[in-house]
Amino acid sequence: MSFIEYPDREVMQLDLANKIAGELRSALDHQDRVSFCVSGGSTPGPVFDTLSDVSLDWDRVDVLLNDERWVPESSERSNTAMLKRRLLVNKAAHARLIPLYADVPTPEDGLAGLMPAIEAILPINVLLLGMGDDMHTASLFPGADQLGLALSDEAPTLLAMRAPGAAEPRITLSANALKTAISTHILITGEGKRKAYEAARDLPAQDAPVSVFLPQAHVHWAP
Numbered sequence: 001m002s003f004i005e006y007p008d009r010e011v012m013q014l015d016l017a018n019k020i021a022g023e024l025r026s027a028l029d030h031q032d033r034v035s036f037c038v039s040g041g042s043t044p045g046p047v048f049d050t051l052s053d054v055s056l057d058w059d060r061v062d063v064l065l066n067d068e069r070w071v072p073e074s075s076e077r078s079n080t081a082m083l084k085r086r087l088l089v090n091k092a093a094h095a096r097l098i099p100l101y102a103d104v105p106t107p108e109d110g111l112a113g114l115m116p117a118i119e120a121i122l123p124i125n126v127l128l129l130g131m132g133d134d135m136h137t138a139s140l141f142p143g144a145d146q147l148g149l150a151l152s153d154e155a156p157t158l159l160a161m162r163a164p165g166a167a168e169p170r171i172t173l174s175a176n177a178l179k180t181a182i183s184t185h186i187l188i189t190g191e192g193k194r195k196a197y198e199a200a201r202d203l204p205a206q207d208a209p210v211s212v213f214l215p216q217a218h219v220h221w222a223p
């Protein structure tokens with residue numbers, strides 16, 4: 001595990017984009033296809049902007065979200081729409097998006113159709129996680145209805161998730177699926193998330209789901 005502190009967000013975003021590009025290129029030297037699993041939310045956008053214009057064999061890269069809010073792409077809350085605006089453009093437009101949303105009423109309705117394509121691209125080559133002030137990551141929220149299962153060895157690859165801290169029903173990769181990652185990066189900004197990260201190191205997974213990834217993660221932080 002490593003904690004990398006940057007003087008400002010722009011330096012961090014550029015450095016992390018370069019690190020991820022290097023890891024993807026290295027994986028592409030050894031595999032026909034590689035998988036890049038990314039967080040939604042508001043923090044990773046500038047990293048995606050930089051990555052989208054990096055030269056690599058994007059047509060051999062499978063991109064998927066860690067999790068998704070169960071909303072259509074027309075919603076401003078859609079992580080899929082954000083990904084299509086910020087990452088899957090320019091050179092990276094040639095990447096293949098593995099969907100994490102389907103136009104059915106609930107995430108439970110979508111699981112069976114979405115799961116096979118995700119299982120087919122595991123293990124993850126490069127994983128980019130975010131974190132909330134409540135120490136959730138992906139949609140593994142403290143107090144979530146299926147958190148225990150999602151953190152367990154028996155977890156399926158994909159689960160529906162509802163939580164007091166989540167504005168809408170979610171779908172999320174399980175901890176097991178996310179922990180297949182060969183390289184894990186966690187991207188956080190601001191004093192609140194730094195304090196949350198420091199607290200998470202000493203808390204059980206049920207209270208700090210992000211903690212299960214810390215031993216193998218490179219945590220990138222800027223004020």
Ligand SMILES: O=C(O)[C@H](O)[C@@H](O)[C@H](O)[C@H](O)COP(=O)(O)O
Binds near residue numbers: 039069
């Ligand atoms: O769907 C989501 O919201 C994300 O996948 C989630 O896990 C995110 O990474 C954190 O909530 C941080 O979000 P911000 O980057 O917006 O603070």
